[in-house]
Ligand SMILES: Nc1ncnc2c1ncn2[C@@H]1O[C@H](COP(=O)(O)OP(=O)(O)O)[C@@H](O)[C@H]1O
């Protein structure tokens with residue numbers, strides 16, 4: 301729960317405007333200068349055409365309607381023209397509005413796509429140490445909702461703000477042009493408005509923070525329950541968990557209601573301010589009209605213009621929230637983009653041509669966290685085609701050795717050599733091309749079985765895929781699937797049994813045809829019947845290749861050329877099975893234990 305919870309909780313961190321982050325974000329936007337300019341120009345015309353309507357009204361009233369002394373046909377002709385102009389302006393307004401929305405969205409979606417791709421590509425370059433520090437849930441948020449927050453800032457924040465500014469400036473400009481005194485009076489309500497907005501912003505930020513935390517708690521509880529549904533049902537926790545969920549839900553809803561009590565005041569408050577402004581115009585404008593300083597048309601135009609200017613003021617508080625979330629999101633996204641991979645290719649990489657598969661560890665010490673060595677002075681060698689087995693209790697460092705061989709991490713001391721090349725001196729891609737790894741928990745990707753075996757190599761011919769599957773006895777069960785090799789793999793292959801997934805993984809390794817194979821407890825979750833198949837598959841797979849095999853079941857590794865026994869990250873013994881048994885050390889004890897277990901098992905039934 302802890303991790304998921306913090307992953308959601310961190311949404312609460314709010315941030316003011318940060319020009320450095322804004323500039324970096326804007327660099328993405330500037331890639332689409334054409335769209336940006338189109339959107340800006342369209343926006344300008346849209347807002348100006350909206351402002352034009354009150355102005356046309358003013359002209360209609362002042363020139364024609366309010367002049368009974370003019371001949372009727374002259375008045376009618378003038379009004380006809382103004383009606384046409386009005387329709388024209390409205391048409392421009394509608395068309396530019398539509399086009400502006402389209403271009404802004406297009407711009408936003410492209411920028412979002414680019415950012416998602418940058419983050420995704422960058423994540424792929426990062427070393428595994430990064431992923432062991434950062435929970436998946438948090439990284440997911442970076443690629444999805446944080447990117448969306450930036451998009452929202454672009455489409456409804458920045459652009460709308462620019463539009464609001466155009467509206468406000470144009471309205472104020474027109475008003476000042478006709479009567480500056482009346483303009484000042486109309487905007488007399490702005491100071492109390494600002495004050496109200498400030499207070500509202502502070503309150504709403506607090507409420508927002510509290511509701512976010514409650515939503516996070518509810519979401520974390522939900523995700524925990526969904527993930528652990530099996531356990532929930534097994535332990536019949538349904539009712540209790542429903543009660544808890546209900547409790548969190550009710551709490552959230554109460555918070556929302558309380559929030560509404562405050563936030564609902566704001567909009568009526570703005571309306572009161574607007575009404576006050578209109579009333580002021582009637583009062584003072586009426587007086588000035590009477591005195592002949594202001595025409596009736598101007599008075600009418602003022603009322604419409606004030607109404608138009610209030611819309612942006614009303615939305616300012618909301619825009620501020622959008623900006624804050626976007627800044628927080630930008631900080632987190634660029635934080636990821638600034639992460640440097642800890643495992644880096646050397647500036648001058650050595651070529652790794654036909655690898656024979658000579659693996660050696662020379663006095664390797666290693667720590668995941670500095671100062672906390674999990675491997676001490678490890679040395680062993682596997683000559684081309686040999687099989688080395690790593691044996692030892694859980695946590696003794698077997699997987700860590702494998703991680704170093706694949707260079708997922710770098711050694712602290714000593715060196716790992718493949719065909720005499722230090723793995724730090726060759727390109728990671730070249731190294732990993734030579735190595736296949738089969739883990740206890742096989743990871744299948746969404747796609748077909750064949751694609752999972754070919755592992756993204758789209759050019760791999762079907763015959764090679766099938767031959768690989770046949771070689772490791774996976775062919776039989778794959779053919780019995782509906783669709784055979786084209787059967788769909790859903791959600792990480794959850795519809796396959798552990799043994800079936802294992803066979804697919806073996807086929808995957810076989811198809812890759814590497815010089816070096818690593819099996820990390822690849823045979824652990826397997827029933828006896830499948831085991832016979834797997835044992836045989838393993839022999840085929842390992843034949844002629846260098847292999848590093850980690851297995852709890854010692855029967856799997858009897859025939860290893862070398863068995864390396866680890867304890868607390870140190871090698872305590874190494875040698876062949878028979879020699880180690882004869883030496884009566886740790887391996888002999890482990891072997892004896894398993895042997896007794898195997899003897900005892902049938903008796904216990
Ligand atoms: N990503 C990691 N970060 C920090 N410590 C780790 C990490 N992975 C493993 N360890 C620690 O390294 C030690 C060796 O682990 P590991 O190599 O996985 O053992 P084994 O595979 O033999 O069970 C353990 O003490 C484990 O807690």
Ligand SMILES: [Mg+2]
Pocket residue numbers: 698699700820
């Ligand atoms: Mg392990």
